[in-house]
Amino acid sequence: MTATITAPSRQANFTGLKCKECGAEYEAQAIHVCEYCFGPLEVKYDLSQLAKTITRQTIEAGPNSIWRYRSFLPVETNTPIDVGTGMTPLLKANRLARQLGLKHLYIKNDAVNMPTLSFKDRVVSVALTRAQELGFTTVSCASTGNLANSTAAIAARAGLDCCVFIPSDLEAGKVLGTLIYGPTVMAVNGNYDQVNRLCSEVANTHGWGFVNINLRPYYSEGSKTLGYEVIEQLGWELPDHIVAPLASGSLFTKIYKGFREFIEVGLVADKAVRCSGAQALGCSPIASAFSEGRDFINPVKPSTIAKSIAIGNPADGVYALDIARKTNGNIESVNDDEIVAGIKLLAETEGIFTETAGGTTIAVLKKLVEAGKIDPEEKTVVYITGNGLKTQEAVQGYIGEPLTIEPKLDAFERALERSRTLERLEWQPVLV
Amino acid sequence: MTATITAPSRQANFTGLKCKECGAEYEAQAIHVCEYCFGPLEVKYDLSQLAKTITRQTIEAGPNSIWRYRSFLPVETNTPIDVGTGMTPLLKANRLARQLGLKHLYIKNDAVNMPTLSFKDRVVSVALTRAQELGFTTVSCASTGNLANSTAAIAARAGLDCCVFIPSDLEAGKVLGTLIYGPTVMAVNGNYDQVNRLCSEVANTHGWGFVNINLRPYYSEGSKTLGYEVIEQLGWELPDHIVAPLASGSLFTKIYKGFREFIEVGLVADKAVRCSGAQALGCSPIASAFSEGRDFINPVKPSTIAKSIAIGNPADGVYALDIARKTNGNIESVNDDEIVAGIKLLAETEGIFTETAGGTTIAVLKKLVEAGKIDPEEKTVVYITGNGLKTQEAVQGYIGEPLTIEPKLDAFERALERSRTLERLEWQPVLV
Numbered sequence: 021m022t023a024t025i026t027a028p029s030r031q032a033n034f035t036g037l038k039c040k041e042c043g044a045e046y047e048a049q050a051i052h053v054c055e056y057c058f059g060p061l062e063v064k065y066d067l068s069q070l071a072k073t074i075t076r077q078t079i080e081a082g083p084n085s086i087w088r089y090r091s092f093l094p095v096e097t098n099t100p101i102d103v104g105t106g107m108t109p110l111l112k113a114n115r116l117a118r119q120l121g122l123k124h125l126y127i128k129n130d131a132v133n134m135p136t137l138s139f140k141d142r143v144v145s146v147a148l149t150r151a152q153e154l155g156f157t158t159v160s161c162a163s164t165g166n167l168a169n170s171t172a173a174i175a176a177r178a179g180l181d182c183c184v185f186i187p188s189d190l191e192a193g194k195v196l197g198t199l200i201y202g203p204t205v206m207a208v209n210g211n212y213d214q215v216n217r218l219c220s221e222v223a224n225t226h227g228w229g230f231v232n233i234n235l236r237p238y239y240s241e242g243s244k245t246l247g248y249e250v251i252e253q254l255g256w257e258l259p260d261h262i263v264a265p266l267a268s269g270s271l272f273t274k275i276y277k278g279f280r281e282f283i284e285v286g287l288v289a290d291k292a293v294r295c296s297g298a299q300a301l302g303c304s305p306i307a308s309a310f311s312e313g314r315d316f317i318n319p320v321k322p323s324t325i326a327k328s329i330a331i332g333n334p335a336d337g338v339y340a341l342d343i344a345r346k347t348n349g350n351i352e353s354v355n356d357d358e359i360v361a362g363i364k365l366l367a368e369t370e371g372i373f374t375e376t377a378g379g380t381t382i383a384v385l386k387k388l389v390e391a392g393k394i395d396p397e398e399k400t401v402v403y404i405t406g407n408g409l410k411t412q413e414a415v416q417g418y419i420g421e422p423l424t425i426e427p428k429l430d431a432f433e434r435a436l437e438r439s440r441t442l443e444r445l446e447w448q449p450v451l452v
Numbered sequence: 453m454t455a456t457i458t459a460p461s462r463q464a465n466f467t468g469l470k471c472k473e474c475g476a477e478y479e480a481q482a483i484h485v486c487e488y489c490f491g492p493l494e495v496k497y498d499l500s501q502l503a504k505t506i507t508r509q510t511i512e513a514g515p516n517s518i519w520r521y522r523s524f525l526p527v528e529t530n531t532p533i534d535v536g537t538g539m540t541p542l543l544k545a546n547r548l549a550r551q552l553g554l555k556h557l558y559i560k561n562d563a564v565n566m567p568t569l570s571f572k573d574r575v576v577s578v579a580l581t582r583a584q585e586l587g588f589t590t591v592s593c594a595s596t597g598n599l600a601n602s603t604a605a606i607a608a609r610a611g612l613d614c615c616v617f618i619p620s621d622l623e624a625g626k627v628l629g630t631l632i633y634g635p636t637v638m639a640v641n642g643n644y645d646q647v648n649r650l651c652s653e654v655a656n657t658h659g660w661g662f663v664n665i666n667l668r669p670y671y672s673e674g675s676k677t678l679g680y681e682v683i684e685q686l687g688w689e690l691p692d693h694i695v696a697p698l699a700s701g702s703l704f705t706k707i708y709k710g711f712r713e714f715i716e717v718g719l720v721a722d723k724a725v726r727c728s729g730a731q732a733l734g735c736s737p738i739a740s741a742f743s744e745g746r747d748f749i750n751p752v753k754p755s756t757i758a759k760s761i762a763i764g765n766p767a768d769g770v771y772a773l774d775i776a777r778k779t780n781g782n783i784e785s786v787n788d789d790e791i792v793a794g795i796k797l798l799a800e801t802e803g804i805f806t807e808t809a810g811g812t813t814i815a816v817l818k819k820l821v822e823a824g825k826i827d828p829e830e831k832t833v834v835y836i837t838g839n840g841l842k843t844q845e846a847v848q849g850y851i852g853e854p855l856t857i858e859p860k861l862d863a864f865e866r867a868l869e870r871s872r873t874l875e876r877l878e879w880q881p882v883l884v
Contacts, residue, residue, distance in 0.1 A: 084516060084539070103543060103803065107516070109536030109566060115611060134541060134564045135803055137841070177803035179547060183868070188856055193625075196844050199851040202800040204871050206864060207854035214859040221861045368634040371535065371567055371609035409569070409841040412628050419631040422639035424620050427646040429653045432638060436615070439636055 032096040033070050037061040037237055040339075048094070050154050050229060052236040060335070061237045063094040071285040076256055079287075086142055086245040092281060093146055093245075094238045100149040101178050104134040105141040106245050110253035110401070115369040116382075120389050124399040126259070127366075128250055130406070131374045136173045136197065137407035138166035138328075138375075139271065143242035144174050147231035150238040156229035157181060162219035163232075164212050164267070164328045165194030166406050171231055172201035183228070185215050190327060193410040211322055213333045243271045247278020250401050251288050258283075258291045260398035263385050265377045265405055266297040266306050266351065267329035269336030275403070276343045296349040296393070297340055298384035300326035300376070304353035306337045310344060311351075317341070325356045325414045326376035328406055350393050354383040360418050362386070363408060373408035381405075464528040465502050469493040469669050472771075480526070482586050482661060484668040492767070493669045495526040503717040508688055511719075518574055518677040524713060525578055525677075526670045532581040533610050536566040537573040538677050542685035542833070547801040548814075552821050556831040558691070559798075560682055562838070563806045568605045568629065569839035570598035570760075570807075571703065575674035576606050579663035582670040588661035589613060594651035595664075596644050596699070596760045597626030598838050603663055604633035615660070617647050622759060625842040643754055645765045675703045679710020682833050683720050690715075690723045692830035695817050697809045697837055698729040698738050698783065699761035701768030707835070708775045726830070728781040729772055730816035732758035732808075736785035738769045742776060743783075749773070757788045757846045758808035760838055782825050786815040792850050794818070795840060805840035813837075 037046040041059025052061050070091055082088030086106030090098075109129045117125035130139040144167070151159050158181040161171045168184040175182035182203035186195070187210060198205055208215045216233075223230045231239045251258060258279060264272050276295055282288045299307040302324025305317045317337040322330035334340070344351050354362070359376055362383035367373050374382070385402055388394045408415070423439055425431040469478040473491025484493050502523055514520030518538030522530075541561045549557035562571040576599070583591050590613040593603045600616040607614035614635035618627070619642060630637055640647045648665075655662045663671045683690060690711060696704050708727055714720045731739040734756025737749045749769040754762035766772070776783050786794070791808055794815035799805050806814070817834050820826045840847070855871055857863040 104541035104561070104564070111535060115609070129536070129566075132536070132564065132566045132569070134561075136805075137564070137569075137839075173799075173803035173805070175803070176800055177547070186854070188854070193841055193844060195854060196848065196851065197805060197841060199854070200796065200799045200805050200840060200847060201803060202796070202851075204868070205854035206867060207856045208859050209856065210859035218859045218861065218864060222864060225861070364632065364634070367605075367632045368608055371605035371607070371633060373568075373605070373629060373632050407569075407841070408632060409625055409629060409839070412625060415632060416628065419628065419634075422618070422620070422627060422631070422637035424639045424641065427640050427642040427650045429650065429657070432650060432654060435638060436636070 032094070033091050034063045034065050034094045036064050038064040050156070050234040052234055063237050063241055065092070067281065067284050074285055074287065076287060079252065086145060086242065089245055089248050092248070094241050095146065095149045096153055097149065101145055101174060103145070103174065103177060105145045106133070107249060108133050110250060111370065113370050116366065119365070119369055120386055121396055122389060122394070122400060123396050126399070126401045127370060127372060128246065128401055128403050129372055130246070131372055131378060131404050131408070136166070136169040137410070138170065139243065139246060139405040140166045140170040141174070142245050143239045144170040144231055146242035147235045147239035148174050148178055148180065151180070151229035151231070151235055152178065154229065158183065158228045159231060160184060160219070160222070160228045161231045162212070162216040164330060165190045165410065166328050167232065168198040168205070169194060172198045172203040175203065176201040185219050187212055187215055191411045191413055193412060197410060212331050213319070240270045240274055243274035244278035244281065246271070246403060247275040248282060251279070251282050254399070256288055258288055258293050259401040261294040261296065261349070261394055261400040262403065263296045263298060263381055263388065263400065264403040265329050265381045266299050266334070266340055267331045268334045269306060269340035271405070272297055272340045273336050273343060293347060294349045294398070295343050295347045296384070296388060297344055297351040298381040299351065299353040300324035300329060300359060300380050301353040301355045302326070303330040303332055305332060306334055306340055307351045307353040309337070309341055315341065326359055326380050328375060328377045329380065350388055352384045352387050354380060354387060358383040360415055363415055364419065366404070367408070372404060374404045375406040375408050375411040376414050377406050378404040378408070379414070465523050466495045466497050466526045468496050470496040482588070482666040484666055495669050495673055497524070499713065499716050506717055506719065508719060511684065518577060518674065521677055521680050524680070526673050527578065527581045528585055529581065533577055533606060535577070535606065535609060537577045538565070539681060540565050542682060543802065545802050548798065551797070551801055552818060553828055554821060554826070554832060555828050558831070558833045559802060559804060560678065560833055560835050561804055562678070563804055563810060563836050563840070568598070568601040569842070570602065571675065571678060571837040572598045572602040573606070574677050575671045576602040576663055578674035579667045579671035580606050580610055580612065583612070583661035583663070583667055584610065586661065590615065590660045591663060592616060592651070592654070592660045593663045594644070594648040596762060597622045597842065598760050599664065600630040600637070601626060604630045604635040607635065608633040617651050619644055619647055623843045623845055625844060629842060644763050645751070672702045672706055675706035676710035676713065678703070678835060679707040680714060683711070683714050686831070688720055690720055690725050691833040693726040693728065693781070693826055693832045694835065695728045695730060695813055695820065695832065696835040697761050697813045698731050698766070698772055699763045700766045701738060701772035703837070704729055704772045705768050705775060725779060726781045727775050727779045728816070728820060728825070729776055729783040730813040731783065731785040732756035732761060732791060732812050733785040733787045734758070735762040735764055737764060738766055738772055739783045739785040741769070741773055747773065758791055758812050760807060760809045761812065782820055784816045784819050786812060786819060790815040792847055795847055796851065798836070799840070804836060806836045807838040807840050807843040808846050809838050810836040810840070811846070
């Protein structure tokens with residue numbers, strides 16, 4: 021139940037933790053806040069050393085999962101928890117591109133990430149591997165749903181005890197998709213920010229490994245793999261522009277960090293990548309700061325169907341803001357109707373069923389294109405981070421109903437005729 | 453809308469269709485029944501030719517999807533519809549193995565297959581690629597749910613019109629997970645066998661490509677990849693024993709065919725593989741025939757929560773029966789309670805959330821082990837074919853509830869104490 025301090029072995033390329041604000045250094049323990057300035061701690065690597073040995077070939081020869089990038093991840097073991105997480109498809113999205121008027125659009129599809137169908141499997145695989153190295157036997161998290169699914173599933177696989185915390189108003193699929201693995205589930209009457217505060221208190225008293233609190237420096241590094249994979253899958257090239265959802269802002273900053281690290285060790289040629297972020301209007305503290313030219317975040321009380329990204333007080337918001345500005349990107353928000361339309365647009369053009377966070381990202385993509393903020397010639401990558409089967413409530417009532425018929429040919433013919441007439445009468449191009 | 457006959461190009465290794473019963477040969481058109489004896493048609497390959505060129509290395513250098521095995525699949529194009537389908541994880545299942553008393557247990561996890569989280573993405577990728585080659589612009593299917601999801605999604609991606617047929621009592625997630633892609637959905641008041649009969653009539657009148665009717669010879673070949681992948685992922689070795697679910701029996705027969713083909717072209721050393729099948733007691737016509745020593749199937753009226761495998765009149769039932777017998781395998785069935793327990797057991801030990809079909813397979817695995825019909829020393833592979841998020845109704849009420857608390861430390865501490873007391877009082881080992 022308690023954390024033990026372990027010095028990195030020879031196989032690890034990380035050398036400790038470092039405060040992002042004041043630069044104070046720490047051993048690689050289960051801590052996440054600087055003692056001096058209360059800034060967030062980040063993992064420190066010896067990249068100059070790594071640059072001497074790492075090549076595209078050594079990476080390509082690795083496993084078909086995030087662990088092909090193990091040298092860039094904060095674990096010591098050569099046998100991390102590998103359930104096939106990562107290396108999700110990067111699909112050329114020609115039909116969606118045509119609808120939007122883009123030429124080179126790609127979808128990075130973590131709606132089919134393994135094992136629990138969201139990008140969270142990346143961060144949890146790293147966090148639980150590190151949790152085991154640090155001696156934890158109980159793991160936990162504060163979650164908007166996907167993280168709870170992933171922590172419970174991977175903890176079950178690894179044989180770790182698990183207790184997760186969620187807001188009590190989550191979608192049914194996310195609650196059931198956690199309970200099934202047999203963890204203790206605490207449903208908190210409050211929003212994510214309240215859940216998160218409670219968890220910080222529990223982390224101080226119970227000696228548990230909270231993947232996104234005391235293990236956060238390790239956990240968050242898992243998102244860098246979304247940067248690495250896109251580079252590798254584009255044939256060892258950087259994209260021109262990315263669009264990703266913003267919740268705490270961590271994912272966004274780590275994709276950027278992933279790009280910079282591959283440039284730094286010489287795996288890819290340097291190029292400016294514009295980084296744009298997506299928020300739901302009902303929880304858009306980072307987008308507001310961006311549009312108002314502020315460099316601080318005013319916390320908000322979330323009210324949106326995009327619950328998985330409804331973080332009113334985003335821990336890494338200012339860092340995301342900074343990256344969007346310095347890369348000449350944008351941060352935009354869309355309302356709940358646009359989010360549902362975004363989910364449908366992606367499903368109908370590319371056969372990908374994403375959750376509300378993905379609908380948000382697609383709707384923001386569309387908004388940015390229409391505002392001339394994405395050039396049709398740019399090689400643009402959109403990050404889809406979760407699966408629509410978990411947020412079925414969001415689209416119920418907006419996707420029509422089956423035509424119910426008796427098992428007879430004439431019943432079918434009549435229904436088909438009726439549906440074609442309806443189509444002619446009601447047909448509207450989707451979101452165009 | 454109409455099929456055109458296309459002679460296989462030089463790049464294809466298939467030479468036509470052949471009746472499985474009387475051996476009559478046909479051109480590779482959209483037909484599936486022998487004109488002479490009404491037997492099922494199967495694709496014919498020139499394996500002796502293929503054996504001269506195919507190597508493990510050429511396969512390993514291919515894409516990370518089923519299309520690395522293109523030479524063994526009935527398509528002509530070098531650019532098939534590839535959305536990352538296949539190459540799902542083969543996981544060593546140590547925790548489940550320990551619970552059951554096995555030593556070498558593996559899970560082939562198609563619950564995370566792409567894009568729609570079931571093995572059907574394999575057969576549909578092949579069928580729609582072939583449908584395009586044959587000139588179809590509208591595709592269709594008779595489905596118990598997963599096939600409808602997959603056909604609608606991949607048709608959307610490929611820009612094909614789509615109309616699917618399902619029984620009207622399917623799980624909500626499977627209906628919504630089809631509607632989202634925008635096809636026409638016909639919900640038929642009847643069971644799968646009635647849906648299937650209706651579709652056979654429609655196929656004769658509308659000139660559509662029904663993936664599992666007039667395109668069935670091509671479609672069904674996609675399941676062979678579940679055999680190929682297991683061989684490759686075991687390090688180019690055959691397992692000793694497999695356990696797979698039986699619906700129409702097609703999947704089972706094609707996994708076996710995949711094994712035999714890789715032996716025939718010299719990619720793997722010959723070895724006897726025992727093939728065992730799993731059915732739900734409420735729809736177990738093949739298991740009944742097996743236990744009663746019959747070599748014919750008596751059709752049944754399905755009544756089980758395992759709707760995705762509820763086929764009362766299985767088209768390939770007799771072939772599955774034959775394979776189980778000649779490989780020294782077994783066919784067993786389990787009731788609905790055992791199916792739910794199977795879903796929970798797999799989730800709690802390995803972090804994999806499967807649907808009712810997977811619960812059936814795990815419960816049958818357990819039953820076979822307990823009956824001494826699987827040797828603990830055998831290298832056993834269990835096929836998990838679909839995702840639990842689509843059949844949430846099946847486990848609702850059997851997995852407990854979250855503990856609802858106020859966002860305060862003392863509320864959490866009280867809830868935790870309560871849950872631990874409950875655990876001590878009520879604790880029962882899962883399915884042991």
